[in-house]
Amino acid sequence: MTDIKSMDMAELSAFFQGLGQPAFRARQVFRWLHQGVGNFDEMTNLPKTLRDGLTQTCILSPPVVERKQVSVQDGTIKYLWRLADGNCIETVLMRYQHGNTVCISSQVGCRMGCAFCASTIAGKARDLTPAEMIDQVLFTQLDSGAPISNIVLMGIGEPLDNFDTVMRFLALVNHPGGLNIGMRHISLSTCGLVQGIDALAERELQLTLSVSLHAPDDETRSRIMPVNRSVGVERLFESCRQYFARTGRRISYEYAMIDGVNDFDWQADLLAGHLKGTPGHVNLIPLNEVKESPLRPSRRVAAFQKRLESHGVTVTVRRKLGGDIDASCGQLRRKQMLAEGDGREQNPGREGTIGERKRGEVSV
Numbered sequence: 001m002t003d004i005k006s007m008d009m010a011e012l013s014a015f016f017q018g019l020g021q022p023a024f025r026a027r028q029v030f031r032w033l034h035q036g037v038g039n040f041d042e043m044t045n046l047p048k049t050l051r052d053g054l055t056q057t058c059i060l061s062p063p064v065v066e067r068k069q070v071s072v073q074d075g076t077i078k079y080l081w082r083l084a085d086g087n088c089i090e091t092v093l094m095r096y097q098h099g100n101t102v103c104i105s106s107q108v109g110c111r112m113g114c115a116f117c118a119s120t121i122a123g124k125a126r127d128l129t130p131a132e133m134i135d136q137v138l139f140t141q142l143d144s145g146a147p148i149s150n151i152v153l154m155g156i157g158e159p160l161d162n163f164d165t166v167m168r169f170l171a172l173v174n175h176p177g178g179l180n181i182g183m184r185h186i187s188l189s190t191c192g193l194v195q196g197i198d199a200l201a202e203r204e205l206q207l208t209l210s211v212s213l214h215a216p217d218d219e220t221r222s223r224i225m226p227v228n229r230s231v232g233v234e235r236l237f238e239s240c241r242q243y244f245a246r247t248g249r250r251i252s253y254e255y256a257m258i259d260g261v262n263d264f265d266w267q268a269d270l271l272a273g274h275l276k277g278t279p280g281h282v283n284l285i286p287l288n289e290v291k292e293s294p295l296r297p298s299r300r301v302a303a304f305q306k307r308l309e310s311h312g313v314t315v316t317v318r319r320k321l322g323g324d325i326d327a328s329c330g331q332l333r334r335k336q337m338l339a340e341g342d343g344r345e346q347n348p349g350r351e352g353t354i355g356e357r358k359r360g361e362v363s364v
């Protein structure tokens, strides 16, 4: 079966040309696909024979809402979608003054192994397809009725570990015949895969790159983020500096504040030192507690912020949305997996994680 929604315009054109269809067909079908039609029969301006042919040869399996949680505090909606193969992923709709933002997943699970993150506990099952990434935006918009103006790739998975798919997704949502969301309205968050950052820099996209830093020193960062064990903080900042030089886009550094781990003044001083000479912005995140992890939220967020600011660093503290609905990464999917008896408690992951961390073994 052909994954027609993952095709770009050039591929669609070739596809319909191969079927002996007129040139305008690709644009017509692209428009339908990116409006989120549930089946080919809804493409009413297509000849019936073509609709039947597409039904037989192409997949168009929209995700099904498995669970939906609406925050009474702020209207945040968290979706747990069931994909065609039975896997579940999460998408979060957040309502900000500057527009509705959808936070989407890029993989089913994650193999990065960060100690504080619920998404990675059971490893990575598989990558998402471009269509499955677009569907999260489309069907969140259709189900909620909220027009989406911003996308953040900060859900389950590591976007730069699914690089080609994510690049295709970006081109598709950016297309004027589809969702037409501008690159400046898209953020991509990475745990710091330097080859991916370097490759992204070469594309010179105008999106916002967020780097999940979480610690400015190798000892701490390697302890909580296995990705740091092979590529240290120095090398990561080297890629960040190159990224800024190439794109002119300021990087946003995510920093989840963990009690007694990364919240000391000397770490604020070290972080400020790394940022010298490269415009960047630090986003402090109050840690969301994950049941399986011994890590606890820091009580020094304001003090850490002050210390950074004393060095001239621009700092914001992330406002917590959807705190009443497990809206933090991977928590709802995790709940569902445990309910279905697929928590993989004994097994570090279907594909394993890049670190050799065993659960419960985080030394803090």
Ligand code: SAH
Residues within 6 Å of the ligand: 114, 116, 117, 118, 153, 154, 155, 156, 157, 158, 159, 189, 190, 191, 192, 210, 211, 212, 254, 256, 285, 286, 287, 288, 289, 290, 328, 329
């Ligand atoms: N893999 C990507 C994107 C997914 S995670 C990345 O690492 O950036 C999105 C953000 O949420 C990351 O900054 C991640 O470190 C952070 N995060 C994960 N678990 C968290 C938790 N329990 N509390 C606070 N932030 C968390």
